Amino acid sequence: MITQTSIWIAVIVSSAACYALKLAGMSIPQSWLAGPRIQRVAGLLPIALLTALVVVQTVTDHQSLVLDARAIGLAVAIALLIARASFPVVVVGAALASALIHHL
């Protein structure tokens, strides 16, 4: 189990780094990050990271692969996204579906 100190370190360091990135964007010369390669990688970065987070959060428990109520929740979330539901509806829908399975 992770300690409270480690959590605080994660919170503070990531906040400082995220702010530094925002400030750097406002401060550095336009030409530094204008290259098409950097733009392409930067556009794909959230796609890769968010996909990885979806997989990790849905079918893993620490280092093992597991299939439980969360997978049903995710399936419901995807169905709601295809039906063009809004963000709160998607999140609540997935939670309700998962909770329902959990209680069965």
Next chain:
Amino acid sequence: MISDPILAYGSISAMTRLPDGERRRIRRDGLSLAFTVGMYGTAFGAASVASGLNLWQTSALSLLTFSGASQFALVGVLGGGGSALSAIATSVLLGSRNALYGLRLAPSLKLSGARKFLGAQLVIDESTAVSIAQEHHGDEGMHFGFWVTGLGVYVFWNLFTLLGALTARAMGDPATYGLDAAVPAAFIALLWPRLKGSKAWLAAATTILLVLVLVPVVPAGIPVIASALIALGFGWREGRA
């Protein structure tokens, strides 16, 4: 040349002045987006508490990190048993796009001094989107759209974070209410609008395979960081997006 400073100011502001109707429209658009996005803060607050962070840590993230995907990632990795280091790395990688937003906005916002330090914190998806949407109104429209939306999201996001955290704390075991499924649902909702074009889908599919292969063999948190390599691999060479 106009020597009278008041006249000079008048002529400049007449040249760039945003019509009142447009100003109202930008304010309405910006604030309604801010309120809607702010409500996601409830999901974040709840997810954060469900992942084992306390109320102060949860609020500190919304006040200081103030970037939705980075915050969800940090609590997601910590909640999944990842180390502080891998949580930080994932959160910072996701926050890197804000630097590109700042780069895009800086020439129009022209912020300096305290405004720049304050404004930088408000550089997020929504403030950038609303600001860029006002490009046809010139720098003044972009400026106004940025501040209205940025400040609006900041206020609502933090209020709703607190609401979500307090609610989750009062409810108890997260699995009973399906809160454990709320986190991946939030991630996929953030991901969905970005999945445009075959390259994006291919990158996502490759990421799924990579993560499934890595999870059993490397420490928690590492598979997510490793997925950044997919972005590097697919983005390195030019190709149809």
